[in-house]
């Protein structure tokens with residue numbers, strides 16, 4: 217089965233320093249891959265490479281078997297969506313316009329009525345319907361994050377009329393969200409994966425990484441330190457090492473979350489190969 221995302225031997229060098237070194241990763245349909253690691257480990261850099269916004273010095277990226285460079289931008293926007301960490305765009309628009317702009321030009325044969333239904337559904341999943349008429353710049357940080365989430369959900373739903381087997385790239389989707397909205401955001405990502413798409417998500421919250429991921433990539437100093445099931449990667453000793461925690465620091469709850477979730481996952485979920493090998 218062709219992976220939805222296949223990254224092979226990725227090395228990113230800036231200013232003579234390797235921010236990412238020889239990292240490989242495969243995301244299969246139906247899976248959510250969590251990416252964890254300390255500040256500066258290279259997680260956002262890897263997401264930028266997966267998204268196609270940063271060219272690696274070495275290595276290849278393919279989406280659904282086609283090298284990233286061979287995708288036309290419009291086709292790529294129907295195929296994958298990216299939630300970036302910072303709000304680079306000022307979006308001086310009303311919330312409903314921000315979300316609508318996300319699906320502008322996306323999809324094929326969508327009536328205005330269908331587009332409105334997509335807009336409403338995306339706003340609803342992100343619990344942002346009541347914000348629809350508000351000006352985006354006046355929102356709180358967490359509210360903006362929810363609107364950005366609605367925007368990419370709308371983009372993907374519209375794009376689904378062109379491409380199936382889509383890819384959702386999330387760089388810290390939980391940033392700024394309260395607990396209710398963290399749960400909703402991860403549940404939406406999980407549901408998207410369960411529909412046969414793939415999710416690649418940088419998740420700082422190890423409980424969420426363990427609970428919602430099928431497999432976890434742990435980055436350390438730009439390298440793939442671990443890759444495997446959440447139960448393996450989030451084992452207490454490994455977590456202590458990965459984050460340079462003092463011996464005995466209580467981290468067992470992350471493993472419990474991973475184990476609890478594992479019992480509810482379909483057995484076929486997961487990646488085909490271990491890039492840390």
Ligand SMILES: Nc1ncnc2c1ncn2[C@@H]1O[C@H](COP(=O)(O)OP(=O)(O)OP(=O)(O)O)[C@@H](O)[C@H]1O
Nearest residue numbers: 230231235253254255256257258259260261262435
């Ligand atoms: N444009 C750049 N020029 C030089 N160094 C950079 C650049 N972008 C990132 N870096 C460095 O590369 C390393 C990896 O950065 P990256 O943003 O990928 O880390 P991260 O794992 O996402 O961290 P965080 O958890 O803090 O978001 C960091 O040391 C960062 O300072």
